[in-house]
Amino acid sequence: MTKIDLHLLPCLCVMYMITFLDRVNIGNAAVLGMRDELGLVTGTxxxxxxxxxFIPYILFEIPSNILLKKLSPHVWLSFCVFGFGLVLIFQGLVQSWTTLMVTRLFLGMFETGMLPGCVYLLGMWYKRSEAQKRYTFFASSTILAGAFGGLLASAIGKMEGIRGYRGWRWVFILEGLLTCLFAVVVFFTLPDFPEDCKWLEEREFEFMREKTGKETGRLSTNVKMGWREILGVFRDYKIFIGGLMFFGQVVTGYAYAYFAPTIIHTYGYGEIKTQLYSIPPWAAAYGCSLTIACLSDYFRNRYIFAVLPMFIGMSGYAILLSINDTTHHHLQYGALFLLTSGCFSAGPVMMCWFGMNLGGHCRRSVGTAWQIGFGNIGGIIATYSFLERDAPLYRNGYIIGLSFACFSAAMATLYLLAVWHENRQRDRIMAEGGVEVTAEDEERLGDLASTYRYAY
Known part of the structure; x- marks a missing residue:
């Protein structure tokens, strides 16, 4: 397992950190002068x-996971990384709002495959009881990206005027070049699915086959994924609950990720100091998310450790909403620690809980892509949560964040009741004599087989 961790996790974590950094660094660029230069100060x-x-990012999640299975992860994901790195370089050269919109559209198109692809790949290597720490270690890359993005932007911002480019342009150009270079590393180092990996010895492959067989299938290389199988996934109502659960969490997470520098800038800090002050809340969230993951694996419980962080995030929103003037900057800044620690600790648990409850290649591939794709509709809401006219208190933004945090916790509770009900029904069927289920049936049905039991 250590061998697998060392082959898989470092590449996935760095790749996702760069992905998220390239997605949200527009918030850092906005503070460094992009909004003034492109005329984006007023209006929406x-x-x-x-x-x-988010438009192409949402639409192409499921097709991307199908291509990932057909082309192999190292080919498809390295292509995506190189694509959005190149787009980011062009984003640093835009001269108008229209060209910025075009580059953001293509950025979403190339980034669409990253999160569902990585979650799908992770899910095929680990059992449910050992997955949460790995999922969180991977997903926490977004937190590191938030912290590292502020540090990097504060350094790159000092390149103002070099070669005639503003500092915000260098943020996009240099981070885009770094991304393109890393795409080459991904191509040569990212492992594929267990059944396709050449570095597994025969005894190690058999170990993986036995270990993950009941949860992900028997590592068969000819899994059928036609339209009938893909559409069949959506006959299960739990798929939709999983999407709604993640949807609420995405609104709260992206609302902060995109507007953190803007919010902190209203506390009276300068451009460079704002970037530096954005780092500590992310660092606190990283520590909290790893703690939550370890506790979740230790107690083998997902629901409690999905909902508890959301309550921490809600308390941060409640503090921010209770402040009615602009003189309590230290209290506002402290509330951001609760907000980030809660909202960014819950997401990995929700992804792991839902994704690892799906059995078989087809259901896990389509189901995880659906959850993430549908969930990211929340990103559209998040982008309109914090409007310039609401500054400096941004009460509407905090009300939206709090509301969707509550919604996410409610959907997690509904999902718990759904899987508990399914397990009870299957226990009853087995107690009455059960139905004979062959290995082929388990492979085809995945978690819908009567012998499968969902985790809580």
Whole structure:
């Protein structure tokens, strides 16, 4: 397992960190002068530039996971990484709001495969009882990206005027070049699915086959994934609950990720100091998310550790909403620690809980892509949560974040009741004599087989 971890996790974590950094660094660029230069200070043009990213990002999640299975992860994901790195370089050269919108559209198109692809790949290597720490370690890359993005932007911002480019342009150009270079590393180092990996010895492959067989299938290389199988996944009502659960969490997470520098800038800090002050809340969230993951694996419980962080995030929103003037900057800044720690600790648990409850290649591939794709509709809402006219208290943004945090916790509770009910029904069927289920049936049905039991 250590061998697998060392082959898989470092590449996935760095890749996802760069992905998220390239997605949200527009927030750092906005503070460094992009909004002034492109005429995005008034109105909702800046919010529209954030929103348009999510249109292709949502639409192509499921097709991307199908291509990932057909082409192999190292080929498809390295192509995506190189694509959005190149787009980011062009984003640093835009001269108008229109060209910014075009680059953001293509950025969403190339980034669409990253999160569902990585979650799908992770799910095929680990059992449910050992997955949460790995999922969180991977997903926490977004937190590191938030912290590292502020540090990097504060350094790159000092390149103002070099070669005639503003500092915000260098943020996009240099981070885009770094991304393109890393795409080459992904191509040569990212492992594929267990059944396709050449570095597994025969005894190790058999170990993986036995270990993951009941949860992900028997590592067969000819899994059928036609339209009938793909559409069949959506006959299960739990698929929709999983999407709604993640949808609420995405609104709260992206609302902060995109607007953190803007919010902190209203506390009276300068451009460079704002970037530096954005780092500590992310660092706190990273520590909290790893703690939540370890506790979740230790107690073998997902529901409690999905909902508990949401309550922590809700308390942060409640504090921010209770402040009615602009003189309590230290209290506002402290509330951001609760907000980030809660909202960014819950997401990995929800992804792991739902994704690892799906059995078989087809259901796990389509189901995880659906959850993430549908969930990211929340990103569109998040981009319009914090409007310039609501500054500096941003009460509407905090009300939206709090409401969707409550919604996410409610959907997690509904999902718990759904899987508990399914397990009870299957226990009753087995107690009455049960139905004979062959290995082929288990492979075809995945978690719908009567012998399968969902985790809580």
């Amino acid at each position: 043009k800046y919010n529209a530039a954030l929103m348009i990213f």
